[in-house]
Amino acid sequence: DTGVSQNPRHKITKRGQNVTFRCDPISEHNRLYWYRQTLGQGPEFLTYFQNEAQLEKSRLLSDRFSAERPKGSFSTLEIQRTEQGDSAMYLCASSFHKQEQGSKNIQYFGAGTRLSVL
Amino acid sequence: AQTVTQSQPEMSVQEAETVTLSCTYDTSESDYYLFWYKQPPSRQMILVIRQEAYKQQNATENRFSVNFQKAAKSFSLKISDSQLGDAAMYFCAYSRAGANSKLTFGKGITLSVRP
Numbered sequence: 001d002t003g004v005s006q007n008p009r010h011k012i013t014k015r016g017q018n019v020t021f022r023c024d025p026i027s028e029h030n031r032l033y034w035y036r037q038t039l040g041q042g043p044e045f046l047t048y049f050q051n052e053a054q055l056e057k058s059r060l061l062s063d064r065f066s067a068e069r070p071k072g073s074f075s076t077l078e079i080q081r082t083e084q085g086d087s088a089m090y091l092c093a094s095s096f097h098k099q100e101q102g103s104k105n106i107q108y109f110g111a112g113t114r115l116s117v118l
Numbered sequence: 119a120q121t122v123t124q125s126q127p128e129m130s131v132q133e134a135e136t137v138t139l140s141c142t143y144d145t146s147e148s149d150y151y152l153f154w155y156k157q158p159p160s161r162q163m164i165l166v167i168r169q170e171a172y173k174q175q176n177a178t179e180n181r182f183s184v185n186f187q188k189a190a191k192s193f194s195l196k197i198s199d200s201q202l203g204d205a206a207m208y209f210c211a212y213s214r215a216g217a218n219s220k221l222t223f224g225k226g227i228t229l230s231v232r233p
Contacts, residue, residue: 004162033220042122042209042223043163056220091163097219105151105219109163 004110006092012116013082020078021113025094032075033107034067035091036060043091049075050097082117089114120145122212124224131200132232138185139195139227141210148172149215152186154195157226158206166208169193171215197229205231 005024013019025032031050035043046065047057051072061067064082069075079086093107121144131137143152154166169177169186176184181201185194197204210224 031219035221040225042124042211042226043221045220045222048220093221095219104168105213105215105221106165106168107219107221108165109155111162 004092004094004108006090006110006113008113009111010114010116012118014118015084016081018078018080019082019115020076021090021092021115022074022076023092023094023110024074025092026096026108027073029094029096029108030072031095031097032069033093033095034075034077035093037089037091037112038087046077046090079115082115084117087115087117120147120212120214120222122210122222122224124210124227126227127225128228128230130230130232131197131204133200133202135200136196136198137200137229139197139208139210139229141193141195141224143191143193143210143212145191145212145214147214151213151215152184152193153211153213153221154182154184154193155209155211155223156204156206157209163209167195200231202231202233205229 007022033048034046037043049069064080067077089112091112092110095107123142150171152169155163157163167179181198207226209226211221
């Protein structure tokens with residue numbers, strides 16, 4: 001297993017453009033999370049999926065943000081009409097959750113996509 | 119709401135020495151998990167150690183151990199025999215047990231290791 005994969009690693013865009021990031025989780029993991037990390041800060045939760053269902057969205061996730069996990073495997077995060085304040089590292093993580101066993105909630109992170117909005 | 123506080127922005131340790139990184143948290147839950155993650159420069163975040171709140175015994179992983187004080191809501195990380203490769207940003211994180219498993223992170227601490 002190659003771990004959590006994120007593409008692209010870096011994205012530079014102009015204000016007002018749309019961008020899309022992709023995350024491929026560890027293959028047997030049924031949960032997938034998106035976080036945002038700005039310079040000098042800890043990651044902040046954005047949203048998470050269990051299989052294809054989006055179970056929670058943070059208030060940080062404005063209407064310009066949308067995330068999908070259509071087949072319960074990879075996920076995409078789209079930002080429409082980007083703003084300079086969207087510049088950050090976008091991190092994806094995955095974990096395996098089995099209800100009857102409880103969740104150990106060990107999340108494995110990808111290397112992130114660094115977005116720069118000019 | 120749960121919060122995680124790391125009040126030391128930077129720390130430095132001599133190679134082969136021991137260093138302790140501090141973390142406090144606030145929650146009204148009784149069952150939860152605490153984590154320390156390491157983020158080397160320009161590299162992905164990796165789990166260092168994990169503690170389950172209902173376990174009184176402090177977790178250990180090789181040179182890494184924690185001091186978990188549930189009543190005080192304190193969760194410090196001790197790194198023994200520090201190595202140059204330990205230099206990184208370290209984040210303390212919290213999650214509830216059960217269905218809602220999002221991580222809440224502190225601001226992190228930058229650890230440098232002097233040769």
